[in-house]
Amino acid sequence: MVRRSATGRIGIxxxxxxxxxxxxxxxxxMNGNYTVDPDIAARVRAAAVELKYQPNPVGRSLALGKTDxxxxxxxxxxxxTFQAILRGLSxxxxxxxxxxxxADSFEVSSEEAILAGExxxxxxxxxxxxxxxxxxxxxxxxPSLHPLVLINRTTTAADIPSLVVDYGQGVExxxxxxxxxxxxxxxxxxxxxxxxxxxxxxxxxxxxxxGHPQVEVTMLDGGSDFDTGHEAVDAVLASGATGILAFNDLxxxxxxxxxxxxxxxxxxxxxxxxxxxxxxxxxTTPTLTTAAVPIAELGxxxxxxxxxxxxxxDHEAPGSRYQPRLEIRASSGPAPANPVPSNPVPSNPAPSNPAPxxxxxxxx
Amino acid sequence: MVRRSATGRIGIxxxxxxxxxxxxxxxxxMNGNYTVDPDIAARVRAAAVELKYQPNPVGRSLALGKTDxxxxxxxxxxxxTFQAILRGLSxxxxxxxxxxxxADSFEVSSEEAILAGExxxxxxxxxxxxxxxxxxxxxxxxPSLHPLVLINRTTTAADIPSLVVDYGQGVExxxxxxxxxxxxxxxxxxxxxxxxxxxxxxxxxxxxxxGHPQVEVTMLDGGSDFDTGHEAVDAVLASGATGILAFNDLxxxxxxxxxxxxxxxxxxxxxxxxxxxxxxxxxTTPTLTTAAVPIAELGxxxxxxxxxxxxxxDHEAPGSRYQPRLEIRASSGPAPANPVPSNPVPSNPAPSNPAPxxxxxxxx
DNA sequence: GCGAACTGAGAAAACGCTTTCTCACTCCGG
DNA sequence: CCGGAGTGAGAAAGCGTTTTCTCAGTTCGC
Numbered sequence: 006m007v008r009r010s011a012t013g014r015i016g017i018x019x020x021x022x023x024x025x026x027x028x029x030x031x032x033x034x035m036n037g038n039y040t041v042d043p044d045i046a047a048r049v050r051a052a053a054v055e056l057k058y059q060p061n062p063v064g065r066s067l068a069l070g071k072t073d074x075x076x077x078x079x080x081x082x083x084x085x086t087f088q089a090i091l092r093g094l095s096x097x098x099x100x101x102x103x104x105x106x107x108a109d110s111f112e113v114s115s116e117e118a119i120l121a122g123e124x125x126x127x128x129x130x131x132x133x134x135x136x137x138x139x140x141x142x143x144x145x146x147x148p149s150l151h152p153l154v155l156i157n158r159t160t161t162a163a164d165i166p167s168l169v170v171d172y173g174q175g176v177e178x179x180x181x182x183x184x185x186x187x188x189x190x191x192x193x194x195x196x197x198x199x200x201x202x203x204x205x206x207x208x209x210x211x212x213x214x215x216g217h218p219q220v221e222v223t224m225l226d227g228g229s230d231f232d233t234g235h236e237a238v239d240a241v242l243a244s245g246a247t248g249i250l251a252f253n254d255l256x257x258x259x260x261x262x263x264x265x266x267x268x269x270x271x272x273x274x275x276x277x278x279x280x281x282x283x284x285x286x287x288x289t290t291p292t293l294t295t296a297a298v299p300i301a302e303l304g305x306x307x308x309x310x311x312x313x314x315x316x317x318x319d320h321e322a323p324g325s326r327y328q329p330r331l332e333i334r335a336s337s338g339p340a341p342a343n344p345v346p347s348n349p350v351p352s353n354p355a356p357s358n359p360a361p362x363x364x365x366x367x368x369x
Numbered sequence: 370m371v372r373r374s375a376t377g378r379i380g381i382x383x384x385x386x387x388x389x390x391x392x393x394x395x396x397x398x399m400n401g402n403y404t405v406d407p408d409i410a411a412r413v414r415a416a417a418v419e420l421k422y423q424p425n426p427v428g429r430s431l432a433l434g435k436t437d438x439x440x441x442x443x444x445x446x447x448x449x450t451f452q453a454i455l456r457g458l459s460x461x462x463x464x465x466x467x468x469x470x471x472a473d474s475f476e477v478s479s480e481e482a483i484l485a486g487e488x489x490x491x492x493x494x495x496x497x498x499x500x501x502x503x504x505x506x507x508x509x510x511x512p513s514l515h516p517l518v519l520i521n522r523t524t525t526a527a528d529i530p531s532l533v534v535d536y537g538q539g540v541e542x543x544x545x546x547x548x549x550x551x552x553x554x555x556x557x558x559x560x561x562x563x564x565x566x567x568x569x570x571x572x573x574x575x576x577x578x579x580g581h582p583q584v585e586v587t588m589l590d591g592g593s594d595f596d597t598g599h600e601a602v603d604a605v606l607a608s609g610a611t612g613i614l615a616f617n618d619l620x621x622x623x624x625x626x627x628x629x630x631x632x633x634x635x636x637x638x639x640x641x642x643x644x645x646x647x648x649x650x651x652x653t654t655p656t657l658t659t660a661a662v663p664i665a666e667l668g669x670x671x672x673x674x675x676x677x678x679x680x681x682x683d684h685e686a687p688g689s690r691y692q693p694r695l696e697i698r699a700s701s702g703p704a705p706a707n708p709v710p711s712n713p714v715p716s717n718p719a720p721s722n723p724a725p726x727x728x729x730x731x732x733x
Numbered sequence: 734g735c736g737a738a739c740t741g742a743g744a745a746a747a748c749g750c751t752t753t754c755t756c757a758c759t760c761c762g763g
Numbered sequence: 764c765c766g767g768a769g770t771g772a773g774a775a776a777g778c779g780t781t782t783t784c785t786c787a788g789t790t791c792g793c
Contacts, residue, residue, distance in 0.1 A: 027773045032751055062491045063430045064749030067778045082456045092446045095473050106470050109459050127426045231652055262652045288626045290654035391743045396781055428779030431748045
């Protein structure tokens with residue numbers, strides 16, 4: 006006959022009664038405190054097993070002041086990038102006995118701060134992906150979130166590691182790659198307007214333009230998903246560009262699908278590049294040239310930083326910058342002799358070859 | 370000067386002191402108990418705002434006996450299907466003020482039971498996706514997990530809703546579709562051996578075979594990811610089949626990519642079908658014929674069932690069965706006049722047309 | 734104007750655990 | 764044989780809330 010406490014679950018008290026000892030002793034045994042007489046310890050363990058006793062984590066958390074749980078705030082769980090970060094984080098944290106609580110803001114940036122605060126209070130630390138949050142708001146809330154790691158954002162507050170991907174360098178490398186292939190008219194299919202990582206990409210593009218005055222770069226509005234890319238086909242064709250830098254792989258895939266429907270050959274007529282190197286990028290037709298971000302590694306790294314903070318270790322480098330690696334596949338090729346055959350674009354006679362450009366190693 | 374309790378965070382006691390009232394009154398105000406004098410309530414609220422007081426959820430959980438958190442156990446967070454379930458679940462739960470704790474078992478089925486138990490104890494309820502767990506083990510642990518919803522598994526225990534996708538019916542419909550197109554040699558690229566949903570697919574296939582004795586169906590070993598499909602190219606070609614039923618969309622994509630590399634035309638030479646209708650299925654080349662599972666809806670439904678259990682409502686139907694919808698796209702086409710041009714397969718003279726088959730509506 | 738019904742807020746008891754404090758008991762040396 | 768050190772386990776005090784219990788102070792009816 007199993008006694009049951011008020012909540013209906015078996016508690017430490019039940020075990021104590023069964024083993025004929027006090028609560029305290031049961032706790033000591035369960036936590037491997039060796040000041041307990043082996044005989045008594047055995048009796049307690051037997052009672053615990055018989056009653057299938059499992060300590061209540063909430064009580065434990067309250068007493069210990071820790072939850073063994075970390076939180077992650079993401080803007081959109083549908084995005085493969087955040088899925089990968091979550092996965093890397095979850096796996097790494099699990100190895101140290103931590104669980105992950107997710108908070109999806111569903112792209113509603115006004116929710117992010119509240120969500121982050123709530124999540125943080127339930128957890129021992131937080132990983133924050135909030136690309137749309139304003140710098141001001143980020144600065145304001147960051148300190149209150151303290152064991153905190155930022156993804157693709159930075160703050161002036163001390164003790165807050167940032168893991169940021171160098172999107173600028175990545176886009177620059179992709180543009181460079183297209184320029185080497187002879188493309189002189191490029192278009193950038195931008196991401197969401199307020200996005201921090203889109204800003205970084207624009208900076209990279211600016212740097213590229215500075216070094217390649219002969220290359221024309223058109224800016225096109227966009228977004229971050231398939232549909233954005235698919236809907237951008239008209240704008241892309243109208244631009245007359247032969248090399249398209251899509252905001253990310255999803256957009257690139259949507260675009261390639263749309264171009265395919267129009268009978269435009271990739272990379273024969275138009276070259277397309279993505280960004281992120283999501284797993285699917287290897288399996289598109291043609292396979293997608295992109296900039297690879299070591300994204301799962303990023304999740305793991307986020308955990309390492311967070312763990313150091315939680316354990317009050319002297320965390321080595323308070324943040325890291327990730328250099329994307331150019332992943333040249335089949336969606337990018339030489340510029341066509343006479344560009345885009347579709348819309349009535351003022352077809353300026355393609356300069357047969359651009360100024361020679363130093364050739365970088367395929368992957369840096 | 371803000372007082373700080375032992376943990377360094379502001380607690381209810383600080384607010385009580387500042388407002389010159391007792392803990393109890395602060396609690397009453399924070400919880401909207403209207404038996405408090407409006408003046409005092411205002412004073413408390415002012416103090417709370419000034420101190421930026423936020424109730425500690427752990428203490429709250431202990432007192433209330435609930436965590437406002439649910440858990441989900443998934444075998445592999447890299448799988449788009451589980452990602453989608455997670456997303457649907459998370460979104461639906463968030464709307465009711467619940468958070469989601471994830472537990473990824475990383476395909477280690479021996480971990481699933483422990484993981485599930487741990488997750489359950491921290492949460493008010495659990496959604497369990499454990500395709501590899503043995504029936505015996507499932508039966509054993511299910512009751513102890515009680516507010517529990519199963520995905521793609523069933524149990525005899527009462528009060529445990531199951532949401533199961535009728536994979537059998539889906540595969541049967543896909544096979545039927547290929548048969549209608551004139552394919553008489555099919556191959557099934559199976560999923561992981563112990564997987565419950567693979568079992569359901571095999572049942573569907575058996576039903577199909579019973580109704581179509583003239584169609585030959587080869588079984589090929591497989592798995593559940595891209596690489597599986599990619600590596601299966603040789604086996605697929607060797608089988609001589611012209612219609613391939615891949616375990617899921619991922620496998621189908623890997624296979625199509627491999628076939629493309631070999632110069633095999635899809636669907637000209639070989640038709641390929643997937644399963645799940647992940648978002649990417651619309652954007653492959655050719656677009657993928659598949660069986661659509663309303664997967665995000667499934668996540669939402671899981672929350673509804675769980676919520677009913679948590680609230681002790683009379684949950685209507687204790688479980689649901691989802692019928693996949695045939696999604697015919699470009700990867701399936703008429704059987705070629707003379708099958709697979711590659712390997713030296715005993716090419717039996719293709720029967721020009723199979724027995725006439727009643728044509729079902731494109732989507733049921 | 735006095736007792737009964739009410740109102741509103743503080744004291745204290747949960748919730749389930751960990752950990753410090755305390756003390757009975759054993760063992761040893763002098 | 765007695766006192767001090769050492770050992771091991773129970774009592775009790777947290778951890779931060781909510782909620783019941785209790786009671787002082789008001790208000791109302793007769």
